[in-house]
Amino acid sequence: MSRKVCVVGLGLIGGSIALAIQREHDAFIIGVEVDENQLKLAESLKIIDQGTRSLAEGVCEADLIIFATPVTKTEELVESLKDEKLKPGVIITDVGSTKKKIFEKSQGFQKHDITFIGGHPMAGSHKTGVQAAKAHLFENAYYILTPAKDTPLKKVIQLQNWLKGTKAKFIEMTPDQHDKLVGVVSHFPHIVAAGLVHQVASMKEEEDMVETLAAGGFRDITRIASASPVMWRDILLHNKEPLLDLLEKWQVEMDKIHTFIKQGDKEEIYRFFERAKLFRDGLPSRKKGAIPSFYDLYVDVPDHPGVISDVTGLLATEGISITNIRIIETREDIMGVLRLTFRSDEDRERGKKCLQRELYETYVME
Numbered sequence: 250m251s252r253k254v255c256v257v258g259l260g261l262i263g264g265s266i267a268l269a270i271q272r273e274h275d276a277f278i279i280g281v282e283v284d285e286n287q288l289k290l291a292e293s294l295k296i297i298d299q300g301t302r303s304l305a306e307g308v309c310e311a312d313l314i315i316f317a318t319p320v321t322k323t324e325e326l327v328e329s330l331k332d333e334k335l336k337p338g339v340i341i342t343d344v345g346s347t348k349k350k351i352f353e354k355s356q357g358f359q360k361h362d363i364t365f366i367g368g369h370p371m372a373g374s375h376k377t378g379v380q381a382a383k384a385h386l387f388e389n390a391y392y393i394l395t396p397a398k399d400t401p402l403k404k405v406i407q408l409q410n411w412l413k414g415t416k417a418k419f420i421e422m423t424p425d426q427h428d429k430l431v432g433v434v435s436h437f438p439h440i441v442a443a444g445l446v447h448q449v450a451s452m453k454e455e456e457d458m459v460e461t462l463a464a465g466g467f468r469d470i471t472r473i474a475s476a477s478p479v480m481w482r483d484i485l486l487h488n489k490e491p492l493l494d495l496l497e498k499w500q501v502e503m504d505k506i507h508t509f510i511k512q513g514d515k516e517e518i519y520r521f522f523e524r525a526k527l528f529r530d531g532l533p534s535r536k537k538g539a540i541p542s543f544y545d546l547y548v549d550v551p552d553h554p555g556v557i558s559d560v561t562g563l564l565a566t567e568g569i570s571i572t573n574i575r576i577i578e579t580r581e582d583i584m585g586v587l588r589l590t591f592r593s594d595e596d597r598e599r600g601k602k603c604l605q606r607e608l609y610e611t612y613v614m615e
């Protein structure tokens with residue numbers, strides 16, 4: 250009899266995890282979802298084998314339970330599992346962007362032969378919903394696990410084995426360390442991106458043209474402002490202390506540049522940008538060439554042999570030349586994994602249409 254996996258929350262991440270598990274395991278996947286449309290879609294896309302709206306029904310026979318709901322909901326649902334009858338030996342995990350509060354709710358499971366191990370795949374998108382789910386979403390990304398000190402190693406290995414199909418790189422840390430680090434590299438940038446959008450939106454009231462002029466730099470830095478407000482509201486509510494601390498430090502940094510501009514301090518203004526450039530250029534993804542240049546097209550492709558020749562072959566049949574092709578190994582800061590460079594905007598547009606006809610997802614960083 251195949252083992253049972255219960256995925257609670259069938260959105261972008263829950264759907265992608267379910268697909269990744271299907272890649273490696275012959276498991277029966279039950280999905281628990283409150284949104285009837287998402288539930289039906291997950292069934293018709295064969296992301297799950299069976300759907301239900303009842304948590305009790307979904308979890309009762311599961312060998313693995315994965316929460317992929319917004320973090321405050323996960324906190325509530327993990328607590329409510331204590332009233333449910335679960336299978337002995339079951340592993341419970343989650344994919345939430347915050348770890349401390351959810352970890353706190355997981356105390357007390359051990360004595361019932363139930364193991365909770367928090368998790369967070371460090372990849373995603375500004376898109377939501379099961380229709381955006383992809384088996385390869387987490388390939389080469391870091392997948393943070395936050396086991397308790399007394400969690401048996403055997404259970405951590407079992408969980409990694411369940412999640413093998415994500416092809417992610419597992420790392421372990423404490424929930425506190427997670428929230429501090431992810432706060433600065435993920436949560437805080439989302440606050441800044443939304444703030445920048447608000448700034449432009451408020452200027453639009455006086456100057457209509459501002460929207461038209463919002464070009465390259467603004468679009469690059471604010472893509473993430475299109476993410477789910479529910480998800481980000483909950484993350485901010487969960488990671489209060491680290492984010493308040495970062496906001497204070499940010500204000501100090503902004504005060505500094507305010508002073509430099511006011512005083513016309515050429516050297517300090519130069520150093521402000523130079524220091525940032527040196528650090529940014531040294532980031533691992535930069536070394537792999539992830540910064541876009543002109544007429545680049547990003548193609549979201551699974552990491553398997555033959556995919557590059559398929560893409561280049563399709564372009565060649567239509568007589569579209571490319572001047573460069575690069576595989577981007579991590580999905581840290583852009584959507585695509587294959588970067589194609591074209592000679593002109595027109596070529597890029599033709600290439601985009603040609604690949605989209607063959608159901609490849611493409612992105613232009615504008």
Ligand SMILES: NC(=O)c1ccc[n+]([C@@H]2O[C@H](COP(=O)([O-])OP(=O)(O)OC[C@H]3O[C@@H](n4cnc5c(N)ncnc54)[C@H](O)[C@@H]3O)[C@@H](O)[C@H]2O)c1
Nearest residue numbers: 258260261262282283317318319320345346373374377378
């Ligand atoms: N989007 C990302 O980039 C990303 C990356 C890594 C981790 N995460 C985390 O993954 C989790 C899910 O995010 P997502 O992007 O998949 O969001 P999503 O909005 O695509 O999916 C969330 C789903 O949970 C469902 N849901 C809400 N309450 C529920 C309940 N009580 N029972 C069952 N289902 C319920 C919603 O209907 C929705 O379908 C969040 O905790 C988020 O912090 C997101």
Ligand SMILES: O=C(O)C(=O)C[C@]1(C(=O)O)C=C[C@@H](O)C=C1
Nearest residue numbers: 346370371372373374375435473
């Ligand atoms: O690529 C994006 O759109 C994301 O914002 C993904 C991102 C991130 O900040 O890097 C967002 C939240 C998750 O918890 C993990 C990944």
